[in-house]
Amino acid sequence: MSKQLLDVQGLSVTFTTHQGTARVLEKVSLSLQAGEILGLVGETGCGKSVLARSILRLIPQPPGRIHEGRIMFQEKNLLKLSARAMRSVRGRCISMIFQEPLSSLNPVFTIGNQMREMARLHLGLGREAANEHCAAMLARVRLPDARGLLRKYPHELSGGQRQRVMIAMELSCGPQLLLADEPTTALDVTVQGQILQIIKEQAAQRDMAVLLITHDMGVVAQTCDRVAVMYAGVVVETATVADLFARPEHPYTQGLIAAIPGRERIQQLLTIPGTVPDLVTPPPGCRYHPRCVLRVKNCNRIEPELSTIGAQHAVACHLSAGKPQENWRRP
Amino acid sequence: MSVVRVEGLYKAFFVKRGSGWGWGKDELRAVDGVSFSVAQGETFGLVGESGCGKSTVGNCLLRLTIPDQGRLVFHGQDLARLSGRALRRARSGMAVVFQDPQSSLDPRMTVRGLVAAPLRVGRHVRRFGTDLEVEQRVAVALREVGLGAEHMSRYAHEFSGGQRQRIAIARALITNPAFIVLDEPTSALDVSVQAQVLNLLQDIQKRRGVSYLFISHDLTVIRHMSRRVGVMYLGVLVENAMADNLFLRPLHPYTQALLAAAPIPDPRTRQNLAVLPGDPPSPVRVPPGCRFHPRCPSALPVCKQSAPPRVYMGPEHVVACHLYKS
Incomplete structure (x- = not known):
């Protein structure tokens, strides 16, 4: 196995709210290799975005607080870096695209103005060289008339064009890791297809790792190499895409896959009863146990640890612990 | 027996030209000659990308928007011509569920x-x-x-x-009500909760025999819920068929592209997702002829000149495309 590019170990983050302290991330661990696309799936409020923002140290402190854990990126612990050193990591080594490109772009500056800023700051290019560089980047995400586009304002572009500009901008300094937080949720299906294809191509060409946050299992199946499933601030399962869909191990993952409509024409969709718990007072033991149909007696007392059950397959569930690792399948 | 029948529905809005100063107005044809019917106890799915006019169709049916032309027949009455007490009585027979309960409650x-x-x-x-x-x-x-x-x-x-x-x-x-417009009822919900709501809607239909107009951009949800499906592109119904037919044998190039671009939640079938180049054009500047021709992979010369006729390709399968002859 090759060297890990990003290695998050035991990361815990809390947010102080009026209701009390919410434990938004609880001992989260995951890792990424160069050139790999890792999908991070889970429902609203499960902590996917907080995890991505914590990697870039973008969570507001207070109310947020990173309690413990390490975020190792290229052998450096990002949580120990100075603010100055962190600034040279953001955009240069790790960059991030968000769901709504219109709120990430400044409406009063041209696209060129905003794109050049990054190239000049991180790559030290002059004005003309930066212009060249930006036009070349826009062409790589298949935007025609790149030169003309640099003179336009964000409101003159369509949603798909804006998101492509964001990708071009974030890739312009050649980052080793791209954090994509629901990059296609605000877009139409046909445009979503184009954007995902570009992300896939760029990851392959540059040997760049991508953390793709999404709630759409279809997007995961078609773009990712590996998947991490989160529930209420905890990573409950990590596996390769093929394994996750063929042999989902955690009851939550199984429910999530069964709840997707339209694969075959079935009469009733399987559902997960109940709703996501409140993170201020999460359930004791396994956070999923109140909704779990397969719970056993330890589930409400002991927190299950993420344990390996096969090649690149780990799960945090009491049902899977202590079973033989080889040749084992749920009956 | 159809509960609702829409014939040649037409609705245009007038929007301010450009983004700066000036008095110019552009005509935005949100719905341009849409016809379909919803039978008793069935779900008619209306699918399309944002801005294609699917919500305007729903709003016209509820008379939340007054249509410019066309007939909206509900229980034998033309809703487009009703007013006052008669409209109120007719409206009691229909209802609506919107996308975001946060703002509709x-x-x-x-x-x-x-x-x-x-x-x-x-x-x-x-x-x-x-x-x-x-x-x-x-x-x-x-x-x-x-x-x-x-x-x-x-x-x-x-x-x-x-x-x-x-x-x-x-x-x-x-x-x-005999008829409910469901305008993206589960788009704001998570997958597991969405499944609960979809099951609930199906149970209600089974029990009461109520008809649904199910509007959504999500093809998997539409396929799961609908008996018949209409596909809209820039204000026009390009294809209208039984759900199984539409998803297994799509005829219109736009329907084919839409189905091919939807990510299948199964890693064993790897798709090329970038099937359709470009963005949907602005509904203010609709291309002449067939509206889909600038993006269409199999466009013919005739597509630039004349709007395609509605071609009947079998029972209850209508497609508006020059590629087909009935």
């Missing part, structure tokens, strides 16, 4: 007030005050969507997203 009303509102507006009960009958009917509607009578005195913000959508469904059911 008044934050200052209790669940009792919210669910009972259609009864008051439709003059089924007294305009103000509460009596035992209202109380009972609200309780019955809430029970039908899986909520209890104890929820009646609470406010919408006290519920989760899925529960709020249940309240909106209870409100839609209280007048015993």
